[in-house]
Every structure is written in structure tokens, then in C-alpha cells.
Amino acid sequence: MPITFVAPLLLLFGLLGAGVWVGLGLMGVGIISLELFRTLPVDKILAQSVWNGLSSPELLALPMFILMAELLFRSRFIGGLFHALEPWVRNFPGGLLHTNILGCAFFALISGSSAATTSAVGKITLAELDRRGYPKAVAMGSLAGAGTLGFLIPPSIIMIIYGVLSQTSILQLFAAGLLPGLILVLMFMGYLAVYSWLRPMNVRAETPAAGIWSERFSRLVTLLPFLLLMVVLLGSMYSGLASPTEAASVAVITTMAIMAAERTLSLRSVLDACIGAARTVSMLGLIIAAASFLSTAMGYLGLPQQIEREITALNLGPLELIALLLVVYIALGCFLEGMSLIVMTLPLVLPLIVGAGYDKVWFGVFLIVVVEMAQITPPVGMNLFVIQGLTGEKLGTIVRATVPFFLIMLVFVALLALVPGIVTFVPSLI
Known part of the structure; x- marks a missing residue:
């Protein structure tokens, strides 16, 4: 194995293991590798790569989606969402456990972050489920799994980053995540129904069924602001009236109008939301800039071509290649956060995928689902830490749940590989 492959890898794990920020670590790997193995003007390459990575017009949607989510965290949306869903699911097999799944799915439609979705929904549902006697392990497990939907269901921050790095249409990626997201929701809910059937739960008696339909529809009124936001955001994009950036900008204004109507809008809430968004965008910007530079540096070192030759020598078929990548990504996901996983590996993996005949939109959804799995794998599963912070439970207990x-999700990934039309069907309609 050539030194130009081994040295950057050792540098990467050394820097990240030392606690260096991911963005600075990736940038450091590129700088040191080029200085050691190539005689090139590294400063000029770095400057040009950072500019190219951060000047993409598609990235303008990123701060708008993040600001919208920050504003919604400070509204009454989550409490109203649980209030509206409760009468619809209380008589399902599994009862109010389904509020974890549906709550995360709904919140994912307005928040592109997995950890944020888990945190926002968990603050409401975990305490309520515990009070009503639902098994804590199933409540935590379903929240951890459903929280990953924040990456898959559009608008998704990680989809925007993948689209920019892979030069793929963000609108196509958003459309591609809809059907897989719905199927994964149904799979999670199906498991909860089967679990409750096999192991009946001794929960607190729910409201009698008399008048249930009038209660269900009356509570849906609390979802009207959410539906308005969805029409503005998704409707404008998929109808062709607005680009993702334009739709996100209008959605921010709509969110502020909704907050004003429910009297949660204040100068302090707006300032806090802007500060929170600025911190997140700055972190992501550094990672994107570093990933752009590292991709260029790896190109100069010839690593993509070297890896492609090694993989080609294995004579793997398309499905075998996907299976190999799945194993590699699951292993890496135990140690790397999802965003880092994508920006570090995409420059090396994408040429292999395209060469094997896979569509970049399909691979984007596949990769995002695998990254979702990384969110719930120890020892660096972000959703696990979020739930630990909410419950105080031991990490091992949460992992088992x-x-x-x-x-x-592993079965779902296999389904995507065997039936790629699940991903490509909706984008083909646009």
C-alpha cells in the first residue's frame, strides 16, 4: 500500500483522535500531505479550494433552513404537535409510542438535523410516555431511531451538503427522500405494533373512545401553522415556483409570522435563534471548506485513482460493491460523526459509484440512510448522547434499546439496494 495512502489516513486519525476540530483536522491532513509528497503552492490551492467550496449558490439555502429550525425550537410547535397526534395514535397497537415516530417525521419536515429532531421531540414525548407507564427502553429506542429521520426527510442539511459536494440537484435529492422517509416511518411503526402485540404493555388507561373522532379533528387545528409552513416550503419548491434557497427564505418569514400570531416572537427569541444559527452555519462552513480542500489535495495525491484501481481489481459486481461500502461505512460510523463521514469519504467513493452505474441521487439517499445508522451506533452516536442528556440513563442501556x-434500518438499506426505484420514483415525476 503506497505511503501517499497510509500517511494521510494516519494523519487523519491522529488529528481527530487528539481532539482537533473536524474542519481543521481535514484541512490539516490536506496541507501536511501536499507539503510532504508534492511540490505545489499549497497556500494558493487552499485559498482556491475554500473559495470554490463556499461560493456555491446552493449553499445559500443552508443558513435559512437552520434559522427556520432555530426559530421553531423557540415556538410552541412541538407541544402542539404532540397534542394533535395523541388522539390519533392512542388506540393503535403500541399506543403513544407512535408519537415518537410521527413527531420526528413531522419535525423532520422543517428541521434538517437528526440531533435537533431527537432533542426537540424527546423533550416532550419521553417524560409523557414515562408518566403513562410505557416501557422506557422502547420509548428511548424508538426516539433514537426516528430521530434519524431529520437527515432523510427534506429539507435536510446533510442533503444540501451532499448535493454541493457531489454536484447533484438539491431539489432532486429532496424529492428522493420523501418516499424512503415514508417507508421507514411505516417500518418503525410496524415494529412498535408487533412489539406491543407480542409483549402487552401495562400503561395508564387512556381517554375513552367516545367522541374520539370529534377530538381528533378538533386537535388538528393546532397543526394548521405547520401545514401553512409546509405549503410555503415544500409546495413552492416542488411546484417550480421557488428554488430551495428562495423557499427557505420565505419559510423563515412565515415562521416568524406564525410565532407572532402565537405570541412567542420577541427580540430575544430572534437574537437567540440568529446566534444559534450562526454557530451551526460557521461549524458547517468550516467543514465544507475543509472537505473541498481535502478533495482537491487527494486528487493531487492520486488517491481516488489508487482506490478505484484496488476496488476494480476485486472484480466486484454493483451489489457486492454496495455491500462492501455498507460494511465500511458502518465501521467508520462507530467512530465518526455523520457529517464528517460524508465529507471525508465522498471524494474517494463517488467515482466508484458512478463507475458502477449507480445514480448520484440514489447514492445520496443510500449514504444518508447509512449515516443515520451511524447516529445510533456507539461510541460516537450523536442521538445516543442526546437521549442520554434527556434521560440520564447509562449509554449501554440506550444502545441496547x-x-x-x-x-x-439495515433491512431498509438492503431494500433500497434491491429496489432502487424507491428512491428514483418521485424525482422522475418532477
């Missing part, structure tokens, strides 16, 4: 949902 998430195992069934990890296996469901």
Missing part, C-alpha cells in the same frame, strides 16, 4: 431500530 436502539438495536431493533438499527436492524430495521
Whole structure:
């Protein structure tokens, strides 16, 4: 194995293991590798790569989506969402456990972050489920699994970053995530129904069924602001009236109008939301800039071509290649956060995927689902830490609770590989 492959890899794990920020670590790997193995003007390459990475017009949507989510965290949206969903699911097999799944799915439609979705929904549902006697392990596991939907269901921050790095249409990626997201929701809910059937739960008696339909529809009124936001955001994009950036900008204004109507809008809430968004965008910007430079540096070192030759020598078929990548990504996901996983590996993996005949939109959804799995794998699963912060439970207890949902996602990934039309059907309609 050539030194130009081994040295950057050792540098990467050395820097990240030392606690260096991911963005600075990636940038450092590129700088040191080029200085050691190539005689090139590294400063000029770095400057040009950073400019190219951050000047993409598609990235303008990123701060708008993040600001919208920050504003919604400070509204009454989550409490109203649980209030509206409760009468619809309380008589399902599994009862109010389904509020974890549906709550995360709905919140994912307005928040592109997995950890944020898990945190926002968990603050409401975990305490309520515990008060009503639902098994804590299933409540935590279902929240951890469903929280990953924040990456898959559009608008998704990680989809925007993948689209920019891979030069793929963000609108096509958003459309591609809809059907897989719905199927994964149904798989999670199906598991909860089967679990409750096999192991009946001794929960607190729910409201009698008399007048249930009038209660269901009356509570849906609390979802009207959410539906308005969805029409503005998704409707404008998929109808062709607005680009993702334009739709996100209008959605921010709509969110502020909704907050004003419910009297949660204040100068302090707006300032806090802007500060929170600025911190997140700055972190992501550094990672994107570093990933752009590292991709260029790896190109100068010839690593993509070297890896492609090594993989080609294995004579793997398309499905075998996907299976190999799945194993590699699951292993890396145990140690790397999802965003880092994508920006570090995409420059090396994408040429292989395209060469094997896979569509970049399909691979984007596949990769995002695999990254979702990384969110619930120890020792660096972000959703696990979020739930630990909400419950105070030991990490090992939370990990055991998430195992069934990890296996469901593993089956789902296999389904995507065998039936790629699940991903490509909706984008083909646009």
C-alpha cells in the first residue's frame, strides 16, 4: 500500500483522535500531505479550494433552513404537535409510542438535523410516555431511531451538503427522500405494533373512545401553522415556483409570522435563534471548506485513482460493491460523526459509484440512510448522547434499546439496494 495512502489516513486519525476540530483536522491532513509528497503552492490551492467550496449558490439555502429550525425550537410547535397526534395514535397497537415516530417525521419536515429532531421531540414525548407507564427502553429506542429521520426527510442539511459536494440537484435529492422517509416511518411503526402485540404493555388507561373522532379533528387545528409552513416550503419548491434557497427564505418569514400570531416572537427569541444559527452555519462552513480542500489535495495525491484501481481489481459486481461500502461505512460510523463521514469519504467513493452505474441521487439517499445508522451506533452516536442528556440513563442501556431500530434500518438499506426505484420514483415525476 503506497505511503501517499497510509500517511494521510494516519494523519487523519491522529488529528481527530487528539481532539482537533473536524474542519481543521481535514484541512490539516490536506496541507501536511501536499507539503510532504508534492511540490505545489499549497497556500494558493487552499485559498482556491475554500473559495470554490463556499461560493456555491446552493449553499445559500443552508443558513435559512437552520434559522427556520432555530426559530421553531423557540415556538410552541412541538407541544402542539404532540397534542394533535395523541388522539390519533392512542388506540393503535403500541399506543403513544407512535408519537415518537410521527413527531420526528413531522419535525423532520422543517428541521434538517437528526440531533435537533431527537432533542426537540424527546423533550416532550419521553417524560409523557414515562408518566403513562410505557416501557422506557422502547420509548428511548424508538426516539433514537426516528430521530434519524431529520437527515432523510427534506429539507435536510446533510442533503444540501451532499448535493454541493457531489454536484447533484438539491431539489432532486429532496424529492428522493420523501418516499424512503415514508417507508421507514411505516417500518418503525410496524415494529412498535408487533412489539406491543407480542409483549402487552401495562400503561395508564387512556381517554375513552367516545367522541374520539370529534377530538381528533378538533386537535388538528393546532397543526394548521405547520401545514401553512409546509405549503410555503415544500409546495413552492416542488411546484417550480421557488428554488430551495428562495423557499427557505420565505419559510423563515412565515415562521416568524406564525410565532407572532402565537405570541412567542420577541427580540430575544430572534437574537437567540440568529446566534444559534450562526454557530451551526460557521461549524458547517468550516467543514465544507475543509472537505473541498481535502478533495482537491487527494486528487493531487492520486488517491481516488489508487482506490478505484484496488476496488476494480476485486472484480466486484454493483451489489457486492454496495455491500462492501455498507460494511465500511458502518465501521467508520462507530467512530465518526455523520457529517464528517460524508465529507471525508465522498471524494474517494463517488467515482466508484458512478463507475458502477449507480445514480448520484440514489447514492445520496443510500449514504444518508447509512449515516443515520451511524447516529445510533456507539461510541460516537450523536442521538445516543442526546437521549442520554434527556434521560440520564447509562449509554449501554440506550444502545441496547436502539438495536431493533438499527436492524430495521439495515433491512431498509438492503431494500433500497434491491429496489432502487424507491428512491428514483418521485424525482422522475418532477
